[in-house]
Amino acid sequence: MSNYFVGDVQGCYAELARLLDRVQFDPSRDRLWSCGDLVARGPDSLKVLRLFRQLGDAARVVLGNHDLHLMAVAAGLKRAKPKDRQQPLLDAPDLAELIHWLRQQPLLRHLPEHQLLLSHAGLPPHWGLNTALKRAEAVSKTLKRDDYLDFIGTMYGEKPDADEPTLSKRDQQIYTVNALTRMRFLYPDGRLDFACKSGPGDATELRPWFEYPKHKLLKKNTLVFGHWAALEGHSSHPNAIALDTGCCWGGSLTFWRLEDRQRIEQPALELSYS
Template identity: 75%
Template sequence: MAKYFVGDIQGCYAELARLLDAVRFDPAKDTLWGCGDLIARGPGSLKVLRLFRELGPAGRTVLGNHDLHLMAVAAGLKRSKPKDQLQALLDAPDLADHIHWLRQQPLLKHFRKRAVLLSHAGLPPHWSLTTALQRAQAVSDTLKQDNYLHFIRQMYGEKPDCDTPTLSPLEQQIYTVNALTRMRFLHPDARLDFACKTGPEHSMGLVPWFRYPGHILLQSHRVVFGHWAALEGRCDHPNGRALDTGCCWGGSLTLWRMKDEQYWHQPPLTDIEPN
């Protein structure tokens, strides 16, 4: 019985299927966890979501920024970008079922026995385990409510970029979304930076979140994350596991097995079929 984690799939269905075949994934005993951003940019977003749902309890994910954005696009609150290749998914007769399934997925998953935390983008350096779990759960509870679109309408923007005691409950949830699904670099005062998407070598005075001094949870847990293709799977913190290797940008799709930390990498396939 193995737990596998896959980096940002972003609609790269053919590569995902090849990886699952390579490890002889068995949904009767294995579990597949996505690092978020299951959809967008690649041509197989609809197939990816259908696969995860067909896996039942064996297919789970934490939510990424693209997964949340899909909720807004599906509700007509935002426009779909052509480069996201989402039209087949948006036209699918089971779109509402996919949105409902995504709304049930967490923003953060704690694997207690292995001291592993899974988040799409990472974790703020000042959060304790209790704070991280409570903040993520608050957003999950909101997304499961019938009026979740009220929150989706308000979650966009670059404020708040700092977690302070004066934040309202709504502002706390927006900060949580920004941190767990969008974070890469931090300013020296721990404010989130949303502009820089390069690798750490071009950060211009910013600090990668996993290098921030005194990061609490990285001292006690392995943190598995995606979102940052420019890292190319490299994280120089011994407890960081970066799995976004940019398959949709010409990199590869990466699968990681928790029990023995083995990796599999699948380069892009040229025979990808459209949705």
């Protein structure tokens, strides 16, 4: 059995299929773990979602910001962006089933036997394991509720950007979504920055979340994440495994095999899907 972790697929189905063929992926034996953002920008978000759903227990997913945004678009709370190329997905007869399947996926996965965590953007440096699991589970429970759209409609915006003890339960959940699906840089006081999307060398007072002093979970755990294409698959911390290599921007799609920590890359089949 092999465990393959894949970066942001974002609708790049052809590249994903090539990687699965190259590693001779066998769903009866192997497991595919996604860092989230299955949809958007690439040409085949519908095929990607259907594939992961059809793989059943052989595929494990965490939600990314584009996956959450799809829920809002599908419900008419937000307008579809032409650059996301999601109209075939929005017109699909099984859209409701696919959205329901997405809603069952968590924001965080923990593999205790490997001391490994998987999230889309990373984890706040001040959280310990129990806090991280508890906060992520609270959002998952909300997304599984019949009235989940009440939350989806309020999760947008750049506040709260700090995990203050006075936050309401709803604001705690919004902060959790912001941290686990949108985080890149932090201010010196730990607040989230949402504006800078460049590489670490271009920031001034900001620092990447994985470089924040005394990151609790990175001391003893491997943390696999995506979301940040400007990193080009590299982080400065040996326990922070960056897998978003910008396939939809003309980069590549990357598998990371847990057993030997080997990377397998498939270059984008178009210069840019965006």
